[in-house]
């Protein structure tokens with residue numbers, strides 16, 4: 001994995017909605033870590049059978065790549081990057 | 093019906109007729125249900141890793157779902173390498189493990205391991221069943237998910253008490269997933285028409301999408317020269333004069349040169365893996381890139397695409413083919429150039445005719461390629477022999493070549509060959525292995541004997557871990573470290589201990605007879621091929637270097653037994 005000094009890396013805010021099921025959060029966090037990002041802050045609340053997750057992430061790699069990997073997770077319904085034009089619903 | 097019976101019911105509904113597994117405490121309810129089942133053939137391998145790899149080989153050879161089953165704890169942990177292998181190569185697998193009874197989870201019960209936690213990174217998705225009534229829906233979803241979009245392994249971990257519990261629900265009817273609409277190809281087509289030196293770069297995604305026929309139609313209509321990744325070998329068929337073969341670390345000089353000189357790279361069903369691209373900043377540096385893939389996350393992951401087309405490869409290739417049939421590309425000079433490179437820098441080299449010369453890996457594989465029937469399934473292990481197969485065997489179809497690409501799993505070949513033979517009982521299935529790899533799943537000789545599978549086993553024995561030795565020689569100042577296998581068992585005797593007849597050869601003039609003998613034999617047979625310890629795979633690109641920096645075999649004029657290099 002590309003190691004970098006997290007404190008000098010750009011910071012992003014991501015909002016994620018995913019199905020509440022066993023290991024849901026671990027799955028999400030694992031992808032974030034493996035794809036080269038560090039979780040700076042994380043807030044979770046339950047909404048029916050879904051989890052709403054707000055993440056502040058740091059990482060030197062392109063955030064769009066992480067977004068695409070998170071969207072690929074079967075249990076993830078939506079990933080929004082806190083930049084107006086980049087919010088996109090899952091397609092498949 | 094209890095949970096276990098529901099699993100079998102789901103197998104029947106989805107025409108799953110063969111599963112690979114190994115019993116144990118927490119999965120016993122499923123094995124109990126199997127006793128009364130006539131529709132599912134359970135194949136007992138001798139190690140759970142082999143169950144997963146056999147299911148993988150079954151899926152690769154057939155294009156259908158592979159299924160493996162194991163118990164909790166060590167059964168599940170033993171599956172992991174095989175499942176990771178399927179994950180890295182996008183092979184559709186359904187993995188079912190028993191778990192300790194739900195009330196015991198988290199108590200460090202006997203044979204409890206956190207399967208879900210351990211396997212997150214090697215599955216497309218996974219489930220821990222927490223309610224018996226959820227099981228039918230989970231099974232339905234898992235079976236569909238493993239095979240849809242970009243395929244992959246889906247793992248269901250089921251506590252033993254839920255396998256035994258009465259299930260009140262039935263499998264829900266799931267609406268078929270909508271096919272992604274064919275994206276607009278006009279921009280890509282314009283780039284393609286603009287290019288003077290366009291090149292096809294195809295990978296394993298072609299067969300994963302069952303798009304082999306669409307790919308060939310497209311290759312023919314476009315007339316594009318092409319290179320393939322390790323997993324794309326066979327995409328173009330064995331008679332396509334514009335196919336330059338595999339690119340990358342052990343790719344042909346022709347393929348790497350064409351990538352270097354092209355002005356447009358059309359990437360189809362490939363993820364631009366580092367073993368294929370070499371150092372990225374030196375890869376197709378002057379080319380624009382069109383990337384076609386089923387997986388949006390692969391597009392732009394390593395190299396930005398000028399045009400990205402995400403969707404069903406069949407539909408996209410069909411649209412291109414139609415457009416190109418109407419107005420063909422005008423790229424004759426480039427095609428001619430690529431064909432010239434193919435002649436001078438392909439893998440075809442003249443075999444040494446000296447009858448008493450020692451056997452070389454490439455010479456053996458070329459003879460095998462000439463003698464074996466066209467539809468032979470070749471399962472490889474990992475190492476030099478794997479690269480010699482990739483370079484010198486001429487595959488007519490990508491599903492004929494079973495190779496561990498992404499994970500590079502030594503020990504893949506033998507169980508994968510077993511799986512492939514179950515996928516097609518009539519097929520000629522050959523496992524080409526190295527002496528190191530063969531020993532990683534040698535226990536599966538017992539499976540071959542048990543089911544009397546006519547798998548042909550070839551060991552290219554250089555008495556060492558050849559691929560590691562080669563890199564130590566070339567990149568670690570020839571400082572050999574822990575690669576010697578000169579105390580290997582007597583492989584011929586070992587095979588015979590499993591009632592598998594075996595033959596040893598060591599001279600060039602014995603190759604043909606050796607191959608013909610094992611192919612003619614009705615049952616399983618092993619051919620032990622002694623090759624020189626110091627033979628290397630050529631050409632080679634140093635890991636991390638650019639593909640421009642290919643190293644060729646040094647010419648050895650004194651040794652008459654060495655072949656001339658292309």
Ligand SMILES: Cc1ncc(C[n+]2csc(CCOP(=O)(O)OP(=O)(O)O)c2C)c(N)n1
Pocket residue numbers: 473474475476477478499500501502503525526527528529530552554556557558559560
């Ligand atoms: C399970 C596993 N362990 C280690 C490796 C690293 N590795 C890659 S090739 C190789 C040597 C393979 O030796 P052998 O099977 O005899 O094949 P050869 O290279 O001699 O043809 C090793 C150790 C691996 N790929 N897989």
